[in-house]
Amino acid sequence: MIQEIKTNSNCQTCLFKQVVMQYLTNEQFELIYDKTIQLKFKKSETILKQGNKFTHLVFLDSGTVKFHLENESGKNIILSVAKSPILLGSSNLFNEEINLFSITALEDCSACMIDINIFKTMIHQNCGLAIKILELVSNLYKDSITNFLNLANKQVAGRVAGTLIYLSEKIYNSTEFTLILSRKEMSEFVCCSMENLIHTFSRFQKEGIIKIEEKKIFIHEMNKLKTINRVG
Amino acid sequence: MIQEIKTNSNCQTCLFKQVVMQYLTNEQFELIYDKTIQLKFKKSETILKQGNKFTHLVFLDSGTVKFHLENESGKNIILSVAKSPILLGSSNLFNEEINLFSITALEDCSACMIDINIFKTMIHQNCGLAIKILELVSNLYKDSITNFLNLANKQVAGRVAGTLIYLSEKIYNSTEFTLILSRKEMSEFVCCSMENLIHTFSRFQKEGIIKIEEKKIFIHEMNKLKTINRVG
């Protein structure tokens, strides 16, 4: 990762600043800003590592990331995919200061690392900011339940459909997109073997529901996908 | 459910009051108290219903509950089991005021229903309280990830082991306990068919890992259970 000289940064247009400034004075913001480091991450670099003590909130300014964790049997699981602009690490704020999961860049990203102690002090001084963070954590919590719902008690076809719908609606905002996840990563998202994922992709393609050209995916029949997702 | 006359209630010893009073004045607490209703729920009564607009936080004073939801294919899933004292509904506080999941009594419960609007007003006036709630939501979030980890990418035996460990360590604080969940409910917790759950119980019993006497469960070899849970 490359550390940028801060004078080059574009704080003027930063969404995080715009939100936070509603609750902070200029002086308070300067305190945060002094401790903030702007970094660039290359594809597949780790932004936050599961199990590490975490020292910074991360505001993802550009790029897409995956939240993932290893379970006790050593298998990797992708919890979610998120794109900028988004604040990462907020769910850890009031845990035991250990990252619950890893966050890794799926494509080149730029991010601001915000000192956690300074930020916590600000929260204590500022109800509005605390409530804003509470909103963020609540929504993360909601997303994780949605995710859980997609996986639990469904067969692989239903889960693959759910994941394709999620990517289409929440990440790419289109029924045609170029996947930045490998087949292996897709299978870690769907929680099945890579072969099963590929078989399911092939089946969906044979049935005309989707079209696959290597990394490009075209969803032709979203309705069928939604039915498959619903019935499991 | 039976509504109690408030003069009979035991607010003097209530944990919720003890915590909240650290952040509120007597006058503020009285405001909340005036709008609070104390209820008793019988086993299997619904405390909060998935999809309903939610109007009250619920402080569970006694009893044990399950968090559960129906997925799109109509299957019931138990997200978690929780026992008193615990504040229910806090994760909904800053969502769209819709219950994300249902909460149902697993045994007779008593609970205080706290008006959400009054409580929100208090949060806005009080950073300490906001941060306390933030802690609660963060921990709920952490629990749901732990739960997810137990289920994802593991075979049924590993998941059954994980659920037994959870019940033993987090709910009953003993290796011997009388299950308040039916076999059907256990299978909804583990996310498998009821038959598969029963098969797995039988297998564990044959291998001497646990002993089952109808509703009573004796965990004889916790280490083996943990190994099975870890390797999946």
Add this chain to the structure above:
DNA sequence: TTTAAAGCATGAAATATTTCATATAATAAT
């Protein structure tokens, strides 16, 4: 440029899981 490695794809065998059929015991209803 050639070779090695990684990613993707397919089919078949091995394994896991669900569904179905059936039975028994415990509980509820008549």
Add this chain to the structure above:
DNA sequence: ATTATTATATGAAATATTTCATGCTTTAAA
């Protein structure tokens, strides 16, 4: 007391999933 219902249990067939073997294609390395 008798009957019906519910909860629990077991085994076998049907289905789903993983694992394995293999091949092709693309990318990275020598």
